[in-house]
Amino acid sequence: MLVADLVGVAVFAASGASAGVAKRLDLFGVIFVGFVAALGGGILRDLVIGAVPPLAFEDWRYATVAAVVATATFWLHPQLARLRRTVLVLDAAGLALFTVTGTLKALDAGVPPVGACLIGMLVGIGGGLGRDLLTGEIPVVLRREIYAVAALMGAVAVVALERLGLHHDLVLLAPAVLIFGIRLLALRRRWSAPLAAPDAR
Structure with a gap:
């Protein structure tokens, strides 16, 4: 569990830092965005299940x-192409790992299955x-792309x-692969959630 959690932290830190680099932030800005992306979801999880202080602050x-x-x-x-x-x-990898570990930790804390699925999804999308x-x-989770839905499906698979x-x-492993695969397939095939019909007026 610890290894999976730390791998998720590393992946989301790289994701956040890459986004910061793409926005031309300075070194502190890149590290801060990476820190928030990596630990935001886990801090949210711990606060929801009552594990205080959050593990991100307790474990160096x-x-x-x-x-x-x-x-x-x-x-x-400069060595990272595209x-x-x-x-x-x-x-996508961070979403998968954080959703799975978040759901399992919620179950271990005694959260009922439905609540554990919701917590797992929130942990996955929080960073x-x-x-x-x-x-x-605009946050990816609020756009047309399949993101939170993939996390929720993976959380349900964990509980099952x-x-x-x-x-x-x-x-x-299996739910993490499921989330990762759905997310990448949705990006490749441009799958999206439905949008509200435009106002005809």
Whole structure:
């Protein structure tokens, strides 16, 4: 669980830092956006389930991983080809990992299945939401793209597999692959949620 959580932190930190680099932020700005993207969802999760202080503040490894990865992304960004595509792939991976670990932690805290699914979804989208707001973008979750729906489907899969009593590694891996695959497929095929019909007046 710790390894999956820290991998999620690293992936979202890289996603946030890449978005900061693309917006021409300075070193502090890039690290701050990476920090918020990496730890925002986890802090939200811990506050909702009553785990205070949040793990991101209690365990030094979380903040350290976020800061180191964001800093490395700042200095190595010239080597990252097609920065926007990189951000989208990293974001999809972070969404998958954070949704799965968030849902499992909610279940471990005794949250009922429906509530655990909602918490998992919020954890998954929280970091990306903070990143987009800080970089002046309309949050992906509010746009037409399939994002929160993918997270919710993955959270439901976590709860279902957990209830079936399957091996813990499978409960972690299968929903994460599902979320990641749905997100990338939605980007590739331009799938979107329906929009309200325009006003005819």
